[in-house]
Amino acid sequence: xxxxxxxxxxxxxxxxxxxxxxxxxxxxxxxxxxxxxxxxxxxxxxxxxxxxxxxxxxxxxxxxxxxxxxxxxxxxxxxxxxxxxxxx
Numbered sequence: 001x002x003x004x005x006x007x008x009x010x011x012x013x014x015x016x017x018x019x020x021x022x023x024x025x026x027x028x029x030x031x032x033x034x035x036x037x038x039x040x041x042x043x044x045x046x047x048x049x050x051x052x053x054x055x056x057x058x059x060x061x062x063x064x065x066x067x068x069x070x071x072x073x074x075x076x077x078x079x080x081x082x083x084x085x086x087x088x
Contacts, residue, residue, distance in 0.1 A: 008032050010039050012047040023047045 008027040015023055025043045027034075 010036075010043045012040075012043050014044075015047050 007029070010025040010027060012023045012025070013021070015021065023043070023046075025039075025046070027039060031039075
């Protein structure tokens with residue numbers, strides 16, 4: 001248990017990752033009746049898995065970045081065109 005916490009916690013100390021020495025999972029209250037072996041098995045699978053975000057999230061973030069770049073370019077082009085029209 002953690003300080004001030006009444007929740008069940010599973011701690012994984014073998015993460016196979018050079019950045020983290022341990023991972024802690026807080027069990028949902030509705031799942032406290034699940035066997036400890038099953039919880040540890042699932043926690044180990046999650047801790048050992050590749051932690052990249054799903055491809056769809058990467059795709060959306062790239063689209064969002066491209067939209068911001070395009071909007072910035074359009075705003076710059078509009079400002080340049082207005083400045084040229086004002087000077088001429």
